[in-house]
Amino acid sequence: MLREAVARLRNGRWLVVVVALALLAGAIAIAGRIASGQAADNLRDTALAALPLAAGTLTGEIEKQRLVPLVLARDDAVRGALRRAGKMEEKALNDKLKAIAGDASASAIYVIDTAGIAISASNAGEPTSFVGIDYNFRHYFREAMTDGGASQYGLGTISGRPGLYLSSRVDDNGKPLGVAVLKVELDGVEANWRSSGFLVFVTDEHGVVLATSQPEWRFHALAPLSAEDAAAAHDQLQLADAGFEPLPIRRGAGDGLATIDSDGKPRQFVEVVQDLPGAVPGWRLWLLTPADAALSSAANTARLTTLLGLLLTGLLAYVLTRRRRARRLRQEALARMNAELESRVSTRTAELTRSNTALAGEIAERENAEAKVRRLRDDLAQAN
Incomplete structure (x- = not known):
């Protein structure tokens, strides 16, 4: 058991x-x-x-570049070049577009006629010149011719580099002449x-x-x-x-x-x-x-803090429990001592009571004996 x-x-x-x-x-x-x-x-x-x-960095750049084809669509030099429709080299316009591209930090600026052929570009004369390239297949050209403006992200036909194309239609008294395009590579x-x-x-x-x-x-x-x-x-x-x-x-x-x-x-x-x-x-x-x-x-800081907090709480609980146990043990020991003392007092009191009772009996017996002796003496005295 x-x-x-x-x-x-x-x-x-x-x-x-x-x-x-x-x-x-x-x-x-x-x-x-x-x-x-x-x-x-x-x-x-x-x-x-x-x-x-981060958004403002992008939209700010796009809005800045978007203004360029809008302005070029109203430029007389651009309109004049489109009216000539590539009948002569547009060196003056090429130089102008190159200067604008440099100022605007644009990758390229070019002008496309209604057939989709680039007649002038900021990179004219370079190995990667856009002049004479057919862009009729590009969405930014077709949508601009239809809607007046467009934007398209894609890879360059010549450069193979990614960029955003922004285009604006060039009109002459309501008649479409072509499209002005700017490419920004971002x-x-x-x-x-x-x-x-x-x-x-x-x-x-x-x-x-x-x-x-x-x-x-x-x-x-x-x-x-x-x-x-x-x-x-x-x-x-x-x-x-x-x-x-x-x-x-x-x-x-x-x-x-x-x-x-x-x-x-x-x-x-x-x-x-x-x-x-x-x-x-x-x-x-x-x-x-x-x-x-x-x-x-x-997470690690919280885990460590929680662990330390719980350990301290446990330690405090342990100390308090030990104190309560020690106090309880002291109280129990004191109670035992008091009980033992009370028992001893009771026992001694009982012993004293018995002793007193016995003594009282002895005294009474002595007094009785002495009384008998006195009576005998008195009887003897009377007899004499």
């Missing part, structure tokens, strides 16, 4: 230890998750604050994004990456494209060889976190996004800020 009781007591103690350790581990894990969530929220606030600046914008420490990129309406701080991501897609979307993206961008492979990004379940697999090493980022209606219809700007270090630091 005693052994069974001791075994049950030991098992109960081990159960308490196991439960306490489980609660400790759970509290530490919860504290880490809460701290990581708070750190992610702080990073998201930082990213949201940086988002307008290298400066992308360099600005890279220097910010964030990952920044722009996607079109199909989710295809265009301008980006990560050049290797260009013409990749946010997610696998359906055959229909891929065909539409090919047509819009006029890219024959693009496969639109998905980006190496995995997104969480609505927590705003994205994981990028790079060289087999997954890294976490906080992701925010903003529409860019002021740039090109359908464009969206994505900004990702590295999160691994901040999330790990916050």
